[in-house]
Amino acid sequence: MVARLAGTGLVLMTLVACAxxxxxxxxxxxxxxxxxxATGSVQVVDPARHASVGRITDLGDLSHAAVVYSKDARxxxxxxxxxxxxxxxxxxxxxxxxxxxxGNSIGGAISRDGRLVxxxxxxxxxxxxxxxxxxxxxxxxxxxxxxxxKRAKVVGIADAPDDRFVFSLFEAGEIWVVxxxxxxxxxxxxxxxxxxxxxxxxxxxxxxxxxAGLFGEDGLALLDMRNPDAxxxxxxxxxxxxxxxxxxxxxxxLRGWATAGGHAFLPAIGRHEVLVVDMASWKQVGTIAVHxxxxxxxxxxxxxxxxxxxxxLLNGFQRGFPLVSExxxxxxxxxxxxxxxxxx
Amino acid sequence: xxxxxxxxxRRRLAxxxxxxxxxxxxxxxxxxxxxxxxPTAARRAEILKMVRQDCGSCHGMTMKxxxxxxxTPAAVQSKPADSLTATILHGRxxxxxxxxxxxxxxxxxxxxxxxxxxxxxxxx
Numbered sequence: 001m002v003a004r005l006a007g008t009g010l011v012l013m014t015l016v017a018c019a020x021x022x023x024x025x026x027x028x029x030x031x032x033x034x035x036x037x038a039t040g041s042v043q044v045v046d047p048a049r050h051a052s053v054g055r056i057t058d059l060g061d062l063s064h065a066a067v068v069y070s071k072d073a074r075x076x077x078x079x080x081x082x083x084x085x086x087x088x089x090x091x092x093x094x095x096x097x098x099x100x101x102x103g104n105s106i107g108g109a110i111s112r113d114g115r116l117v118x119x120x121x122x123x124x125x126x127x128x129x130x131x132x133x134x135x136x137x138x139x140x141x142x143x144x145x146x147x148x149x150k151r152a153k154v155v156g157i158a159d160a161p162d163d164r165f166v167f168s169l170f171e172a173g174e175i176w177v178v179x180x181x182x183x184x185x186x187x188x189x190x191x192x193x194x195x196x197x198x199x200x201x202x203x204x205x206x207x208x209x210x211x212a213g214l215f216g217e218d219g220l221a222l223l224d225m226r227n228p229d230a231x232x233x234x235x236x237x238x239x240x241x242x243x244x245x246x247x248x249x250x251x252x253x254l255r256g257w258a259t260a261g262g263h264a265f266l267p268a269i270g271r272h273e274v275l276v277v278d279m280a281s282w283k284q285v286g287t288i289a290v291h292x293x294x295x296x297x298x299x300x301x302x303x304x305x306x307x308x309x310x311x312x313l314l315n316g317f318q319r320g321f322p323l324v325s326e327x328x329x330x331x332x333x334x335x336x337x338x339x340x341x342x343x344x
Numbered sequence: 345x346x347x348x349x350x351x352x353x354r355r356r357l358a359x360x361x362x363x364x365x366x367x368x369x370x371x372x373x374x375x376x377x378x379x380x381x382x383p384t385a386a387r388r389a390e391i392l393k394m395v396r397q398d399c400g401s402c403h404g405m406t407m408k409x410x411x412x413x414x415x416t417p418a419a420v421q422s423k424p425a426d427s428l429t430a431t432i433l434h435g436r437x438x439x440x441x442x443x444x445x446x447x448x449x450x451x452x453x454x455x456x457x458x459x460x461x462x463x464x465x466x467x468x
Binding site: 037123 | 398400401402404405410
């Protein structure tokens with residue numbers, strides 16, 4: 001049973017990478033990239049031909065990695081576990097620039113205009129902002145919190161409109177919004193006491209809403225990026241209704257979780273459930289019972305309408321990718337509390 | 345045999361899985377100390393895979409840390425083996441460290457601690 005789980009991380013990363021495929025200037029059309037975690041390399045693949053079109057090696061420790069693309073989708077920025085940040089030309093499959101900018105990092109974001117790349121770091125905790133052309137460092141924002149000179153691990157970094165980045169501080173329970181319109185002198189706005197242990201975050205594709213998932217309590221933190229003065233508010237508070245949560249063997253990913261058809265699909269921590277939220281009211285409108293603790297949900301749709309969801313499930317050492325398609329729209333969107341056992 | 349890009353990709357994928365498999369070769373008997381009854385070779389391979397892939401999702405596949413602390417020899421050598429074993433089995437309430445006793449015996453947890461303190465085999 002243990003062996004069955006072994007590839008999960010790879011598969012997840014592959015899924016994430018493929019989900020983020022983007023058009024590139026090759027005659028073949030779209031390409032995607034696959035992170036080869038164990039070997040620290042990246043493959044460029046052509047999904048239409050089901051073919052590998054190249055491999056880039058020597059990218060350091062990619063045992064955890066994340067990728068963003070330039071606006072024209074020609075370049076990929078790969079964030080490695082060891083703080084490595086590499087800019088890859090997808091057309092020539094060559095490394096354009098590379099820097100090892102921290103000791104341990106989790107991921108990054110690219111500004112909406114494509115000029116800036118921001119990296120979220122665990123060690124030393126904080127965010128660094130780079131020029132997207134040259135990978136020259138422009139500024140650093142240490143994630144200092146509390147009174148003891150500690151730095152928090154930065155999670156859930158996302159790009160927001162108006163040259164902003166938004167991210168969460170795991171140990172501190174804070175969300176910070178950085179205005180990088182002057183990238184050498186970024187302005188930081190801190191939202192404190194947003195909830196215990198935010199573990200990841202997502203921003204809706206329109207850039208309006210930032211959501212941080214909380215590990216330390218049942219609920220999520222929501223920030224309206226159009227009106228940050230309104231502050232961070234709690235959604236889905238106490239979704240477990242006081243019941244004991246199960247041990248969590250794999251922290252879910254929030255980035256890449258599905259928002260589709262006016263609903264957001266969010267993981268219930270320590271429960272075999274996906275929470276369905278109405279994005280107009282931010283109230284829970286249903287749950288989808290799944291076989292294990294949800295790790296990743298991807299909406300497979302180009303037009304934003306929910307057509308199909310994939311679940312990656314991890315229940316101890318069980319995993320699988322059952323498809324939940326039109327049934328979700330037709331049958332699961334029901335008032336809270338009704339049975340949805342048929343989807344197990 | 346089909347001709348074209350698909351076998352090519354398949355070969356690439358195969359080499360990818362081979363690369364992963366190489367991480368989990370059974371260790372030699374020399375690493376098991378007298379105080380811990382070592383699991384069988386097949387089970388050791390399973391456990392090492394689990395340590396890298398599942399413990400690794402928080403502690404890093406290379407054990408250099410992530411959301412959880414680093415578990416490199418330098419990080420864990422000075423800590424008492426018994427308390428590390430207890431942490432694996434029972435987790436650490438109030439933190440993200442879950443209990444693993446549903447999946448590991450006490451001897452297996454103690455063996456993992458020994459491996460971590462010596463450095464996981466296969467260098468990665």
